[in-house]
Amino acid sequence: MEEKQKIKSIDEKELRKRRREFIIIVVVGVLAIAFTLIASQIFNKAALPLSANIFVYGISSINVILILLLLFLIIRNVVKLFYEHRRGVIGSKLRTKLVATFVGLSLVPTILLFLFAINFLSYGIESWFNLKIGDALNKSLEVAQVYYQQMEEQAKFNARQMSADITKNRLYEKERAEYLKSFISQRQKNSRVGMVETYFDAQKEKMVFADVEHPELIPVTLAPEMIEDIYSGKEKSTVQATNIGDAVVGIVPVFSFAVPSEVIGRISVSYVVPKGFVDKLRSIADASEQYGQIKLLKNPIKSNYMITLSIVTLVIIFLATWFGLTLAKEITVPIQDLVLATNRITQGDLDSRINIEADDEIGLLVKSFNQMTGDLKKSKNSLEEANITLERRRKYTEAILRNVSAGVVSVDKTGMITTINRAAEKMFDISAEKVVFQNYRDLMMPEHLSLVDEFLQEMKENNESLLEKQLEVMLKDKALTVLLTITTIADEEGNDSGIVVVFEDLTQLQKAERAAAWREVARRMAHEIKNPLTPVQLSAQRLQKKYGDKLGEEGSVFKECTQTIIDQVEVLKNLVNEFSRYARMPVTTIAPNDLNMVVAEAVSLFQDAHKDIVFELIPAEGLPKFDLDAEQINRVMINLLDNAVAAINKKSGRVEITVSYDEQHHKAGVTVADDGAGVPSSHKMKVFEPYFSTKKSGTGLGLAIVSSIISDHHGQVSVADNTPTGTIVSFVLPVSSV
Amino acid sequence: MKKVKNNYYGAVLIFLFVIISLAGFPPNAHAIEPEIKDILITNDMENVLLYARLVNGFKPDMELAVLAGIPATFTMQLDVYQERSFTWDKKIFSQEIKRSIKYDNLKKIFSVFSSNKKEPVIFTEFESAQKAMTDFNGIIAAPLSSLTKGKNYYVMIKVKMDKVRLPLHMEYVFLFVSYWDFETSWYRQNFSY
Numbered sequence: 001m002e003e004k005q006k007i008k009s010i011d012e013k014e015l016r017k018r019r020r021e022f023i024i025i026v027v028v029g030v031l032a033i034a035f036t037l038i039a040s041q042i043f044n045k046a047a048l049p050l051s052a053n054i055f056v057y058g059i060s061s062i063n064v065i066l067i068l069l070l071l072f073l074i075i076r077n078v079v080k081l082f083y084e085h086r087r088g089v090i091g092s093k094l095r096t097k098l099v100a101t102f103v104g105l106s107l108v109p110t111i112l113l114f115l116f117a118i119n120f121l122s123y124g125i126e127s128w129f130n131l132k133i134g135d136a137l138n139k140s141l142e143v144a145q146v147y148y149q150q151m152e153e154q155a156k157f158n159a160r161q162m163s164a165d166i167t168k169n170r171l172y173e174k175e176r177a178e179y180l181k182s183f184i185s186q187r188q189k190n191s192r193v194g195m196v197e198t199y200f201d202a203q204k205e206k207m208v209f210a211d212v213e214h215p216e217l218i219p220v221t222l223a224p225e226m227i228e229d230i231y232s233g234k235e236k237s238t239v240q241a242t243n244i245g246d247a248v249v250g251i252v253p254v255f256s257f258a259v260p261s262e263v264i265g266r267i268s269v270s271y272v273v274p275k276g277f278v279d280k281l282r283s284i285a286d287a288s289e290q291y292g293q294i295k296l297l298k299n300p301i302k303s304n305y306m307i308t309l310s311i312v313t314l315v316i317i318f319l320a321t322w323f324g325l326t327l328a329k330e331i332t333v334p335i336q337d338l339v340l341a342t343n344r345i346t347q348g349d350l351d352s353r354i355n356i357e358a359d360d361e362i363g364l365l366v367k368s369f370n371q372m373t374g375d376l377k378k379s380k381n382s383l384e385e386a387n388i389t390l391e392r393r394r395k396y397t398e399a400i401l402r403n404v405s406a407g408v409v410s411v412d413k414t415g416m417i418t419t420i421n422r423a424a425e426k427m428f429d430i431s432a433e434k435v436v437f438q439n440y441r442d443l444m445m446p447e448h449l450s451l452v453d454e455f456l457q458e459m460k461e462n463n464e465s466l467l468e469k470q471l472e473v474m475l476k477d478k479a480l481t482v483l484l485t486i487t488t489i490a491d492e493e494g495n496d497s498g499i500v501v502v503f504e505d506l507t508q509l510q511k512a513e514r515a516a517a518w519r520e521v522a523r524r525m526a527h528e529i530k531n532p533l534t535p536v537q538l539s540a541q542r543l544q545k546k547y548g549d550k551l552g553e554e555g556s557v558f559k560e561c562t563q564t565i566i567d568q569v570e571v572l573k574n575l576v577n578e579f580s581r582y583a584r585m586p587v588t589t590i591a592p593n594d595l596n597m598v599v600a601e602a603v604s605l606f607q608d609a610h611k612d613i614v615f616e617l618i619p620a621e622g623l624p625k626f627d628l629d630a631e632q633i634n635r636v637m638i639n640l641l642d643n644a645v646a647a648i649n650k651k652s653g654r655v656e657i658t659v660s661y662d663e664q665h666h667k668a669g670v671t672v673a674d675d676g677a678g679v680p681s682s683h684k685m686k687v688f689e690p691y692f693s694t695k696k697s698g699t700g701l702g703l704a705i706v707s708s709i710i711s712d713h714h715g716q717v718s719v720a721d722n723t724p725t726g727t728i729v730s731f732v733l734p735v736s737s738v
Numbered sequence: 739m740k741k742v743k744n745n746y747y748g749a750v751l752i753f754l755f756v757i758i759s760l761a762g763f764p765p766n767a768h769a770i771e772p773e774i775k776d777i778l779i780t781n782d783m784e785n786v787l788l789y790a791r792l793v794n795g796f797k798p799d800m801e802l803a804v805l806a807g808i809p810a811t812f813t814m815q816l817d818v819y820q821e822r823s824f825t826w827d828k829k830i831f832s833q834e835i836k837r838s839i840k841y842d843n844l845k846k847i848f849s850v851f852s853s854n855k856k857e858p859v860i861f862t863e864f865e866s867a868q869k870a871m872t873d874f875n876g877i878i879a880a881p882l883s884s885l886t887k888g889k890n891y892y893v894m895i896k897v898k899m900d901k902v903r904l905p906l907h908m909e910y911v912f913l914f915v916s917y918w919d920f921e922t923s924w925y926r927q928n929f930s931y
Contacts (some may be wrong), residue, residue, distance in 0.1 A: 238862070
């Protein structure tokens, strides 16, 4: 029960854990998608403030962490499934198969798509950086650059020429300023020179000659480094953006006429590239710039796309795995529950139910299973009730069988003893434990076995299912008269299921019947024979008295004959008296007496009369006085001892008289054991019958009287062989408390 | 039972460790780190001036990126502290100087923008432009008026390169692997007034 509860609690714990994991996976997945969308939205904006940068970085980091977490959860589930499969957990095999199928089904197209996309992407990216496109862009840029370069060169050329003329004509001198102005104006007109700007150290002021075509052009500011270079004698050019377009400026130093290596000022010539044209050139430059930048990032871009594709592929695989796991769980959990419930039912827990609500076939299966379990429980309960009734009946039948006075033995069709009741055990002096499930053929003596075979054969020949026989059998040293009833057992289909043998012990009954019959015979004999005997004897005595002396010599013969008649009549009288005594047994006078003393008195009589025979008396200890007829028991003892002495039939011998007391069963017993000739087995059945005697002078009534008296005392008398020789005659009397 | 459970947790942890290790360590570790050299503190009539030079600020791949028109920005963080014996040192002045370079491929000029100047400085040579980017000359560390005579001060400086803005927002792709980002450690220069 505890184990069951433990399993139940573990199941609930596992279910809670799975539910929690499921929620985490869903939340993580949703967050990952949401953050990805937010991040992509922000990426689309051109300018990003620092805070947005941090935000984007944070979101991206969280995203990566979430993806890792998702990865962890799915991998954890897969690894768990693997270990469950290895441990042989119920349902894991099916789950593994389902997950493998899902992963396989998603893996093949995904990988194919992935490979195709990678190739396509590589080809696409490579084609972007096609040499022709790059060359065209570069050459376009070069054209634009050459245009600017030429403009710069032209500006520098014009500036250089003007610088040379200024130096040659010393126009840098302050007093020649007017000449300088007319010179520059003339040049602007003749050579289409743009805006000119001069600066002479001596004058310390700039002179700007505006472009005739672009009067709105303002002078550009030169970097100090550039001015420094110019004063070191270098010619410089620059392009600067202005409000009307780009200003291409060529700056050259103005040398001193006196000292030609001395820079005394600078002159710059500026040309205007119109805004419209600049924009066109700019777009060429931008395209080229972007191309260059993308080319620079070709490999990272490629890697990026590959990583993206890989992530998408992995996400698909993970989703497929997750879907597989979820679906497998949905299928396997009820199956797992079914298996567990089946196991519990196998272990006898018919209260086990599966609590799964589903509208599909699984739900139907669960419902059917629960119904089946309920039915099973009902059946089990009725079966148990039937079993209890059956068991009660069996016990009752067994009790009847056990307490029935007849011995009952059942044997199955193979000859194996299946049951034996207490009466049979007692009757045959055997233990049920030793004979049950043994073949009767292995246990029976050959002479008895042949008898049984004979009976069975008879039943078979006569095609009878019941056979009754009265038998007189000798078992060990005990003679029994039994009524044997053999009944064949057949089941409902009429198949042979063995036999039942009932033994009814008729020994005592037969003894009583015989005794009664003999008493009747004796009574009649006494009545019919005794009456004519007295006249016969008296007549013989009268004849002897009247004619004995008168016949002379022949009188002796007459006297002898009449005397013989008188003697034999006397003998007959005695015999008839004996019969009469047997027939008219005095009514038993029961009174509390000491059996030990009664027996001892009888023994002492014989001890005195037969000095050569050793009479050993072993009295019973603790034997109380009980109801018995002392005179009749004394007579019994005299008869038994007389028989014992007669059986010894020699001068010396030993007679052992034992008085015993069975306190538990309230029985007292007396055995008289001699070492005489003994009684043959065939005679044992008849020794208690009247007129049966092995003694020449015996009337054959001694043991019949013994049997009669003991029977009157509700006791039992038996005869058995003594070892090595002799006979044991014993009787048992019930000891009723006084 | 317990042992098996531990085993599979172990396997998962090892897997995650490998993943995180691979993600966490960039494959291209910089061999030469940028550093600040020739730090000099001086003053004019009004201000404490700082002179310093960033070396190894431009790497070959970064030079290529700049020449391809990708702008790059260096930011110098400058803090002036007053030394104090028993309490934490007091920050008395702090400023950030940004310098950006942008190449114009059409005009073949480099424009160097400085946060303390309105107009960009134009260079035709990349070398000159790099020099303009990395030489921090005459930076006003703190006005003299904010210092107390006889006290000890120090300047803490570091230079970092802002995240390069790449086309197609590629800079966000390299969350863990950045080629051009750098940040020097803090450099300290003591001075007294």
